[in-house]
Amino acid sequence: MAACESDGDVLSTSNRNASETPQKVRQLLSDSIAETDQSISILESPDDSDLPGLPAPCDSANKEAFFSRVESFTSFKWAGMSLELSPFHCAKYGWTNIECDVLKCFSCQAFLCATLHPLQDVNKYKERLAGLQDDLKAAHKKFCFWPDSPCPDRFWTLPLNEPAALLHEMAERFKCLCVLDTQLPVLKQDDLGVMVSLTG
Numbered sequence: 001m002a003a004c005e006s007d008g009d010v011l012s013t014s015n016r017n018a019s020e021t022p023q024k025v026r027q028l029l030s031d032s033i034a035e036t037d038q039s040i041s042i043l044e045s046p047d048d049s050d051l052p053g054l055p056a057p058c059d060s061a062n063k064e065a066f067f068s069r070v071e072s073f074t075s076f077k078w079a080g081m082s083l084e085l086s087p088f089h090c091a092k093y094g095w096t097n098i099e100c101d102v103l104k105c106f107s108c109q110a111f112l113c114a115t116l117h118p119l120q121d122v123n124k125y126k127e128r129l130a131g132l133q134d135d136l137k138a139a140h141k142k143f144c145f146w147p148d149s150p151c152p153d154r155f156w157t158l159p160l161n162e163p164a165a166l167l168h169e170m171a172e173r174f175k176c177l178c179v180l181d182t183q184l185p186v187l188k189q190d191d192l193g194v195m196v197s198l199t200g
Contacts, residue, residue, distance in 0.1 A: 060094075060145070060146070060149045060150060060151045060152075061151075061152075063155050065106075066091055066092070066151045066155050066156075067091075067155075069087075069090075069091035069094070069095065069096045069106060070087045070088060070091045070156075072087075072096040072097045072098070073087035073090070073091075073097040074097070076100070077097050077098075077099060077100050077101070077102075078097050078100075078101070080116075081114070081116065082116070082129055084129060084132075084133050085114060085116075085129070085132060085133070085136075088155075088156045089133075089136065090103060090136060091151065092136075092150045092151045092153075092155075093136045093137060093140075093146045093147065093150050093151075094106045094107055094108075094140070094144070094146035094150075095112065095136065101113060101114050101115045101116075102114070105139075105140055105141075105144060105146065107140075107144055107145065107146060108140050108141035108143075108144035108146075109141075110139055110140050110141050110144065111139075112135055112136075112139040114132050114135075116128060116129065116132070137150075
């Protein structure tokens with residue numbers, strides 16, 4: 001009889017454990033996941049200014065960030081570069097200009113020396129230029145996203161194959177010029193004719 005009671009205790013205990021297991025799993029999972037309002041309050045807490053910043057998200061789709069990188073290039077620090085190494089092409093892959101002929105990745109903090117020495121041999125110059133173009137992608141650190149996720153060319157090119165977008169951009173620029181009103185320089189008809197003859 002005692003054996004039957006002990007068997008019954010074992011069965012009831014195992015049934016209880018089986019029914020409690022999913023509840024325990026749910027409890028463990030819910031304890032390990034932070035609630036959304038708590039995570040937001042942790043990120044936005046003003047008292048944690050000494051903590052290191054969170055890693056920057058992939059901002060290859062951010063047009064403002066792209067142009068802020070372009071603005072780091074000046075005629076004093078990036079003079080005489082080939083069109084293939086224009087500020088637009090460098091910023092496309094996350095590079096900023098920090099010193100004369102020196103680039104730094106916005107995300108992985110890698111450095112790239114882009115000095116183009118004047119060479120007598122045109123072929124060697126072209127080889128160096130091609131190497132620097134490849135380095136815009138390859139000089140990043142191992143897990144940097146820029147080589148695989150550069151900024152789109154539409155950030156700085158005219159959308160000629162999209163007439164509606166082109167018209168919208170021109171209208172926006174015209175509105176900005178209209179704000180300047182009388183501050184714009186006056187062009188005489190003769191000057192316009194000279195300009196047309198120079199470009200045509």
